[in-house]
Amino acid sequence: MTGKNKGRVGGDQVSELTAGRLSVYLRCLNALDAEGAKTVSSKALAEQFQLNAAQIRKDLAYFGEFGVRGVGYYVKELKRHLRQILGVDRSVRVAIVGAGNLGLALADYPGFRQEGFAIVALFDSEKNKIGHRSKGGVRIFDVADLRKMVKKEHIDIAVLAVPARAAQSVAAQIVAAGVRAILNFSPGALKVPPQVKLKNMDLTVSLESLSFFLARGESDASS
């Protein structure tokens, strides 16, 4: 380790944008590794997605000096670092709350399992769903048992996929159960305490946003 390495320690805020990009880099590195590439430069990475090379170097340099000047980044090594930074070097345990169409689909989503996420349980309040399983075998529990299960199964992240009217109260239950991160697919603005990390995946907002750009006739490829 050559120099200062200012990252990792202390609470110097990292933006949502950066976090998302790190994840994108990791996926790219997995592909490169599978192809047998030994090293990759920030320029090569930048060309894959629509990005500036300096951006990638800054994002990475924030967490340490992972590169080698004149060479680039060693794929396996950077991959290992990124997995650690993103916290997916060990299994991350996820619960899906809401066993409707969307919740069931998310529970069986193959992409989750691949990248170190374990879908541990589904939750619903409808008695006739409880005890059954998703097609992929994830068991449905009573949402009343959330707290108990969060402790027992060490659930890290809750994915919220319940109807709009129930979202806020179920979110409160999730928080009360001790979950510190929520991926919210339900529409509307949830209120959660500041120590809980909330990420909204609002389907209607996404479609309306696309509709807006169609209506304007503008376009601009971006994430």
Added chain:
Amino acid sequence: MTGKNKGRVGGDQVSELTAGRLSVYLRCLNALDAEGAKTVSSKALAEQFQLNAAQIRKDLAYFGEFGVRGVGYYVKELKRHLRQILGVDRSVRVAIVGAGNLGLALADYPGFRQEGFAIVALFDSEKNKIGHRSKGGVRIFDVADLRKMVKKEHIDIAVLAVPARAAQSVAAQIVAAGVRAILNFSPGALKVPPQVKLKNMDLTVSLESLSFFLARGESDASS
């Protein structure tokens, strides 16, 4: 219309962020309208979600002078304006490409229908799926008929929910069929021409982003 109204004309770029917020405002206005509220101030709106009142005024003022000083915004009027700005004043026609678990769930998602989106068709390449319908009644067509159907059904937006390996080639088919906006649920970076508006809803990136903040937040992970 009182004054200058600099918005709407010309190509003065509006950011993705603004577009998303407009959609959020609209949902809030729908709720206010349902509650019978006649007017609303930017301050009151700002308190609903975590936002600054000036932000809301700026977002809206960009498209015209919709407010009344000393009063606020007339709910019904602003709602009407926002629906027009977002292009949801007429039915927006959506196709879901990929009739797997996720695609089927999205096709029946009740939130879409509510807000002026019509889910017109599902598409898949698996012959044994073609001709069937989602639980909610959306018919599954052969992805080979995409071009024909886009013309016939005037499809505005395609939602892409196919496995990662197929995503890029299916995206190309969607573009070739003349669709100008894609909501992409498949993982990985798609390449589309600049005149096509692409919005990524990457489930893995979202979870990893949450995992990242969890990993940072915990003052000291064991071992």
Added chain:
DNA sequence: TTTTGTGAACTAGTTCACAGCT
């Protein structure tokens, strides 16, 4: 040579603060 890591410059996005209208 190549390519990183990084201060400086730049661009985009947000908030402040107040004039001006009702």
Added chain:
DNA sequence: AGCTGTGAACTAGTTCACAAAA
């Protein structure tokens, strides 16, 4: 009085450009 619309100030995020390292 109350509240919008908006220039100015500020903050966050990105890109440039170059010294330093392999």
